[in-house]
Amino acid sequence: MSEPAGIDVTGVRKAYEQGRIQALAGMNLHVASGEYVALVGPSGCGKSTLLHLIAALDRPDEGTIHVAGHDLALERDLSHYRARHVGIVFQLHNLLPTLTALENVQVPMFETGVRAAERERRARRLLELVGMEGRDGNRPAELSGGERQRVAIARALANEPEVILADEPTGSLDSTSGLHVMELLESVCRGRHATLVVVTHAPDLARRADRIVHMLDGRDVPAPEARAVAPGMAAGTPT
């Protein structure tokens, strides 16, 4: 590895329900800093679990995860890590319903000591970046699915993290809106040289990534092996 790693996942295992459900079974993943990687695989193969572990929303049973130079097993303040170093975009936007778009984007900045005036200024700038200028006073219920995801992307960028994790960000959108959201996500991450990991089921969207990582039964697998199980998805290897 000549380039410093954005994300390094080694031998990670994670089980639920007292070991009955093995979500990850020795997963390895290396993502270079600034790289855009699509995680693909059949439902239940552990893609979202992996993303949640990288986001430090959960802890692995075994294995190590390094993100932007942080060993998550040794990280004392995971909240600080989540606030500073990673931004997450969920399938269902997960915006707070009582807050406006502008206020939703400000929420992550409460924990990083950004003053109120600066929070608002930065949130406005981010909403402009995602093409939501003029909608900053609207609550999530007043926005379309695509617009909500744009706000969610702006929120993920609030603290200028090195890593953006997106868990099926287009899963609840029509194809046109989904494409626009992915183009936006890709362009803002590339513009900031942020590492981007996207979980997706859509071959067209996966093809946009620098690299596709195939997963099966909780592990990373070579493309041919994945092709045997999920031919549609394997066809999405970047050209």
Next chain:
Amino acid sequence: MSFLAFIFRNLVRQRVRTVLTVVGITVGIVTVVALGSVTAGFRQSAGSMLKLGGADFIVAQKGSADLSFSTLSRRDRAAVEGRADVERAMGVLFDLSRVGANPYFVLFGVEPAQLAVAPPTLEQGRVLADGSTTEALLGSRAAADLDARVGSTVSIHGRSFTVVGIYHDGNVFLDSGAFAPLATVQAIAGKPGLVTALFVKVADGADPRAVAVAIEEAEAGLTTVSSVDEYGKVDQGLEVMDAANLAISVLAVVIGAIGVMNTMIMSVFERTREIGILRSVGWRGSRIMRMIFGESLLLCAIASLLGVAGGVLVTRALLLVPAIASFLEPQYSVALFLRALAVGAIVGLGGAAYPAIRAVRLSPMEALRHE
């Protein structure tokens, strides 16, 4: 958007529930303020009563459940009056009856000559004439209630009196009652030769505290009261009110805290997924706790302010009833209002503790999975 605005936004999302919770706590705080101000009024009146006639302390029958039940004999009076360290001991007999709108009209029987030494402040007329049997000195509240003035005839406990003067002391019991010759009051009350208490002024140079102790040591059946804090020696009424006040405060805290806890638990439960979102974007457990405690305290702060205002309004409204105004003079103090706010704060902190701990114990993933 400030953190406080964020907290406020969370409260107003369930307006009906928030309003009902505020109303519940407000009722508790109103009770605390109303009862507290009434008790403080009684304490203040009892305290100022001890100074009647410029007295340093009073002497009453030991073990009386109520001061009005105390009876001192001529021998008791002589024993106290005969002491070298006592300048004067004014014997006063209390006789309670309904007069006009006042159900607790106190007729104070005194020797006119003794009252003349240190009379209450006269608004009209003169003090009782020595040797008179049908004269009365009427308090200003009683005069207003009975529409009486100097020269009027008033009926007290079935006996007619001629009003010779009207006084104002500032003490609600005194101002709502009247002074009359001791012998007349003893006859009305059927207590010849007896008085309720002695209002003692010590001799120049004597220490009132030491004299009071000496009297108690010399006279086994007598007790002395120098301050309102010692009132329990001769009257359990104030102690009962203090106990009731404390009980109401504790009840207000417990019931309020349960109400707030119920509200906050429901609120936290409904927002479990949102709490997961906040954790996922980097909010620490401590900030989640501050958010929940903040919501609870804001709720209780609003209720406390409304409760304090409501408590004052309720007691002022009570005074519109003449029968109540004749014996009640609520006292409001900073300490009382601070106690009400403290009750609100305890309710807020107590009610939020469990929901806050519950919210923080949830892992971000558990919270995010919540539907």
